Structures are given as C-alpha cells and as structure tokens.
Amino acid sequence: MSRRITYIIILILALAFTLYEELYLRKYLFAHHSYFLAGSLPNFLAAVIMSLAYVAVKNPLQNNSIISGITGLVSGLILYEFVQLMMPHMVFDVNDILASILGGLFSYILIYFINQSIPQPVN
Numbered sequence: 792m793s794r795r796i797t798y799i800i801i802l803i804l805a806l807a808f809t810l811y812e813e814l815y816l817r818k819y820l821f822a823h824h825s826y827f828l829a830g831s832l833p834n835f836l837a838a839v840i841m842s843l844a845y846v847a848v849k850n851p852l853q854n855n856s857i858i859s860g861i862t863g864l865v866s867g868l869i870l871y872e873f874v875q876l877m878m879p880h881m882v883f884d885v886n887d888i889l890a891s892i893l894g895g896l897f898s899y900i901l902i903y904f905i906n907q908s909i910p911q912p913v914n
Contacts, residue, residue, distance in 0.1 A: 794909050798847040801901070805843060809836045831890035834872075838865055838894025839901075846902055852911065857902055865895035 812832060820829035841864045851857050868891040875881035 792909065794905060794911070795847055795850055797905050797909060798843050798902075801905075802840065802843040802847055805836065805840050809833075809840065812836065827886055830884065831886045834868060834887040834890040835894035835897070838868060838891050839898050841868075842895060842898035842902065854903075857906075858899065861895045861899050861902075865891050 817829050817832070820826075820832075838861075842861045845851075845860045845864060846857065849856075849860065851860060869888050872883060872887050872891070876883045
C-alpha cells in the first residue's frame with residue numbers, strides 16, 4: 792500500500808471520528824464536566840485532518856516540506872483563534888491554541904512513522 796493511500800485511509804477515519812465527536816461524544820463530555828477535552832478536541836482534530844489532507848494531496852517527500860506545511864496549518868489555526876477576539880459571539884481560548892499545537896505535533900509524528908514504515912517507490 793502506498794503512503795498516499797495510507798494517508799487517505801487515516802484521513803477518512805479521522806473525518807468519521809470527527810463526525811461522531813460532533814454528534815455524540817462532545818455532548819457526553821460536556822455533560823460529564825470534561826470541558827477542556829470537549830472544548831478543545833475540535834481544534835486538535837482540525838490540525839490532524841488538515842495535516843493529513845495536506846500530505847495526501849501534496850505528497851511532500853522531504854521532511855522539511857512536511858514540517859513547513861504542518862507549521863503553516865497550525866499557524867493558521869492559531870491566527871484564527873486570535874481573530875476571534877474581534878468577532879462577536881466568538882470565544883478566544885488558550886486551550887484551543889494548545890490543542891492545535893498538539894494536533895500538529897501528533898500529525899507530524901504519525902506522518903513520520905508512516906513514512907518510515909512504507910518505503911517510497913523508486914521510479
């Protein structure tokens with residue numbers, strides 16, 4: 792199985808989990824006082840989903856390209872969190888920034904292990 796197919800499969804699983812999280816899990820977590828997890832899990836998942844989509848579409852071969860891409864995506868999520876300070880009915884949350892950073896770090900580690908496990912085909 793190629794790296795790209797592996798990224799796409801994990802991306803689909805992450806999207807399915809996000810759907811479950813939004814429809815059921817988040818309500819359960821809020822009801823059981825897990826506010827940090829319930830409030831910040833969407834940011835973590837956003838970083839993971841966008842990172843997996845990036846590598847599935849761009850298929851960067853070099854480690855520095857992967858790091859640059861994920862850093863850019865996480866920076867965008869952090870910037871959006873600060874923009875919420877100026878938007879009515881939106882809430883700035885430092886925990887969301889932390890969750891975005893952790894999601895980017897988790898994504899990089901996951902992608903690194905996939906790249907180490909599945910050799911790149913020689914053309």
